[in-house]
Amino acid sequence: MSDGEVIELRKLLATEIGRRLPHASDDPAQARSVLHALRGSAAMAGESELALVLNQLGGRLRAGENAATQMVREVLSQAAVRLSTGQSAFATQWPAPPFGLGPLSKPSRVEYLEAMRERISALDALLAAPRLEPRALDEVYRVVHSLKSAASAEGDNVTTWYCHGLEEHILNSRGNLEREKQLLVEVARHRAVLAALLDDPRRALATLARLARTTPESSPPSSKGQPPPLSEPGQGSIQVPEQALDALLDRLQRLEQVHDDLNRAADLAAQFGARSRQQRETLNDALRMIGPPRPWGAPEAALRLVEQVARGLGTSSGWAARGVQAMRASSDRIRAETTSTRGDLTGLRRTSLRWLLGRLESAALELAEQQGKQVRVLLKGGDLPIDRRLAERLLDPTLQLVRNAITHAFPDDGRGQLWLTASRVGGWLRLSVEDDGRGFDAQGLQALVPGAESVDPASAALTPFVSTRQHPDAFAGRGVGLPMAEAVLTKLGGTLHLTSREPNGARALIELPAESGMIDTVWLTHDEHCFALPVMYARRVVRNSERIGAISLGRCLGLPASKKPLPTAIELDIAGLTPVYLAVSRVLPVETVNIHPVPPRIARRGPYSGAVLRRGGQLALVLHGPVVALRAQVVASGSASSIPPSNSQR
The missing domain is CATH 1.10.287 (Helix Hairpins)
Structure with missing residues (x-):
């Protein structure tokens, strides 16, 4: 967007603020209505900080702070004056806090603070390295994004604002080696600010504002100035390090x-x-x-x-x-x-999935309220047991899926339903996030990815930095949430599968080993190549594959055509898909194996969900059942040319 277009959008936003400002009276309900209408306009105009401040003021009004109506009028009046001249809404720039931003009166939950400190400890691990490599910036970005997601779901707008600004700072430094190195040097300073915002957000904001007025390059206060808040006595439990x-x-x-x-x-x-x-x-x-x-x-x-x-x-x-x-x-x-x-x-170390689903439900309701949407959340499968460490590691990627559904599925002032479902199939855990909203913007996603004719909407949505939002805000728009969620799940030996939901909506399905990465697999061979297929995807073995029109596994994977007949077929059992038969050279006995992650790029190209070491020491790849089934349907429809050749080796 050109500078002239940005100035024009700002002036239009100033006009809308001037039109709605008289309605921001002392009545909290009317003030909230004005804030809700202007928040979306501010985000569309690229004024993400103004949108965040308006969102927080709405939260203060919901919490019963009727005195916040005066702050609403002051923020809108000052922003309108600057916007009418083509300037940004606030005179300050990150990391100086914008006018009107402040912590909510309600105290943060102890559990939320502990989870945030655990995420910040990942930055400590980076700082402990003898030398920070440029690729460490990707890990810093991942940690910051997970902090922002958790803070936004909790309603912690102060931490959300700082993480959002830090994300933009990191993105603006990409491609400039000197700026990347300088940013890595500043990691310790940003870590201290994040810790201070959790310990005493009011004091940290005041310090950031004071530093911006005096010496902007000064280091922010250490997080050791105030001790962390103590949990209330008598809770009957203690936290033990893993x-x-x-x-x-x-x-x-x-x-x-x-x-x-x-x-x-x-x-x-x-x-x-x-x-x-x-x-x-x-x-x-x-x-x-x-x-x-x-x-x-x-x-x-x-x-x-x-x-x-x-x-x-x-x-x-x-x-x-x-x-x-x-x-x-x-x-x-x-x-x-x-x-x-x-x-x-x-x-x-064990808990029930109710621990995870309950937090996702709270996050969904909080995000929906912040965005002025009415969403009903339905839970299923909360009684299933799960390792506590696995549940904690699943929180970030599943939280991103919930954020994505609330933000993209339902329009402003809209309403809908969100289903959070968990189930176990053998040694596998299935988690799904479904909504009845707008579904995938297939054309919009494919238009943003090179070679759109060979990319399905789900793969486009998992491509880094691809988003249909023109103006990112604190909730969405950078195109990094879903790829990061997939990367985390891949490290856990799992997969993320995005599909449309009938008659409308979208579905995100997570499948991963429920216990320590051990799964039962059946071995499928195509000439000299051997692949593992989780038994949860295998329904039965069928002879005379040609008679039933089975599709060659090699064609689905982009392998050379088999030199010998493929007499055996295996029927795939994929929820929501018609029966799919894969023709293979042989089907070998079931074996329990330990699955290891593979990089997302390899996973999508294969498609593979992991790798295993066979008893003889050979490395073999694990097939991603749903994606293999979809590729088989593509081959059956005569569009096999869109499947890239495979680089898999023996």
Whole structure:
């Protein structure tokens, strides 16, 4: 957008503010109506800070701060004066806070603060590196984006504002090596600001404003100025670092080794006792053969000595038997105690999916209220158990999917429904986020990606920096949320699949191993190539593949045509799709494997959801069932030319 167009938009926004300002009376309901109408206009005009301030003022009015109506009039009046002359709404520039931005009166939840500090600790890990490489800037951006998503869902507009400005600062530095290096040097300063905004946002904002008026290049205050707020007593629980639980589990592992050692000692003692009894019996047989002592026979003293040895061996074998019993009892007690303790500790690391779904529901309702939308959230599958660490790692990507649905699916002042569903299929966990909104803007997404004729809307939506929004704001528009969500899920060994929902709306489906990355797979071969398919996608094996019109797996993957007939087919079981048959060379037995992540670029090109090491040490790729099925449908429709050739190797 040219400078002239920006100035024209600002003047139009000033005109609209002037038209609506008289309606911003002392009545909170009317003031909120004015704020809601102007927030969208400000975002369209590229005034993201003004939109954020108006959104926060609306939150203050919802919280019952009727005195905020005066601040509403002051902010709009000052912004209108500047906008009418073609200037930005505020005289300040990030990181100086805009006029009217301030923390809400309600205290932040302890759980939210702990989660944010855990995210900030990722920046500490970067700072601990002996040398910051330029590619570390991508990790900084990922952390900042996750902080912004969580803060926005909590209604923490102050942290949202700072993260939004920092995102823009990072994006503006891309491609300039010197600016990227300088920004990496500033990571510690931004980390301190983020921590200060969590500990005491009012004081941190005042300090940022003061620094902007004096020495803009000065470092912001350290986060150590004020201690973090303490949790209320009497909550009946404590937080234990994950490393402490891991250390305890390692000690239990060593105790189990003691159990094994005791069992081996008991086995040796049992063998000793058995040999002692055998030797005693041998000596007794010898004594019977010698007979009673005679003057001309064996010396009486020697016979008495042999008898004593036999009795001693009998006593030793008895002690050995009792020792075996004691060691086995001790071993059983150790095994029982370690099993019980391991179960208790594992329980500390487990929770139900209600923990995750509940936070997503709260975030969805908060985001909908901030954007003036009426959204009903429906939950299903909250009783399923899940490892707490996995649930915590799923929070960021699923939160991004919820943000995307609330922001893009429903129009301003609109209403709709959002379904958050969880289920388990074998060793796999399925999470879906569905809405009944507008669905994918297929033409808009494809127009933004080079080679649009060969890119489906779902792949376009997962392309970094692709967004149908012309003007990004604090809620959406940069085109990084979905690609980042996919990258996180890939690291967890999972996949993200976007589809349309009938009759209207969109669906985001997450599938990943429910426990420690272990899954059951069936092996499919195409000539010398071998691929793993999760059994959750396999319905049955069919012979005579040509008779049922099966599609070659190699064609779906862009591999060379098979030199031999493909006699076997496997039917894919994909929810929402008609039956799909893949023709393969062979179907090998099911095997439980540990899945490892692959980069998103490789995952989409294959399409693959992970990699595994076979028993012989060979690396094999795991097929992404839904995408393979879609490719098979493309091949069946005669559009196979759109599938790129594969670079997969043996």
